[in-house]
Amino acid sequence: MPTRAEALALLHDWNVNPSLRKHGLLVEAGVNGYAVDDGQDNATVEMWGIAGLLxxxxxxxxxxxxxxxxxxxxxxxxxxxxDEVVHAVRSHNDALGIPRESRLDHLVYACDELTGFLVAVALMRPSRKLEDVEPASVRKRMKDKAFARAVPREMLLAGAEEIGLDFDEHVARMVRYLSVIASEVGL
Ligand SMILES: [Fe+2]
Incomplete structure (x- = not known):
């Protein structure tokens, strides 16, 4: 298993666009948060996070x-x-038709689209801070079709369902998990 530092170097090697690098870091933070709250050991938390990162x-x-x-x-x-990491990466794109099976597969999927949407909502706040994002404002923005139109709403909802959480609970947890690295990604 390559180290986290090697994983980050790989991400940078393949992705020059700063937004894509930040997106990887945000999904990593989301998956890490869930892994910690699941009670996973440190090695698993890091490995799961790397699936999010990459x-x-x-x-x-x-x-x-x-x-x-x-x-x-x-x-x-x-x-x-x-293999767990490889499968989570392969199955996160619905277009490939690979069924998601493990907890990690579902976590990567659930954290993926929501991170981008949360960032977009945060940037609309006067404070531009992620920690100020509330589930109610996320739901409101979801109803606005012109807002962050590239993000399919049904994927946001499906993600929460796949990890067995109420959508608002998923949002609240993600805000908490992503806030840990907010300053690192300029939020
Ligand atoms: Fe993604």
Missing amino acids: HDLDYERFPDPAAHGAIGADELHELGYP
Whole structure:
């Protein structure tokens, strides 16, 4: 299993776009938060987080929905990442039709789209702070079709359902988990 530092270097190697790098860090923070609250040991928390960090590894080079996730997963397999991580990366893109099975698969999916949406909501707050985002304001923004229109609303809801949480609870937890690295990503 490569180290977290090696994983971050890999992310930077494949993704020059700062937004994609930040997105990886945010999804990592979300998955880490869930892993800690699940009571996972430190090694598992780190490994699960790395799946979040690297889930979009191939996106900058291969944004095509038919390839995205599969190329990154193959690369991670070659580099010796555990099958759990590889599967979570491969199954996060619905277009590939790979069923999500493990808790980690579901967590990566649930944290993925929501991070981008939470950032967009945070930037609309006067404070521009993630920690000020509340579930009610997220729901309100979801109803506004013009707002962050690239984010499919049904995926946000499906993510919470896959991890067995009420949507508001998922939002509240994610705000808490992502706030840990807010300053690192400029929020
Ligand atoms: Fe993503």
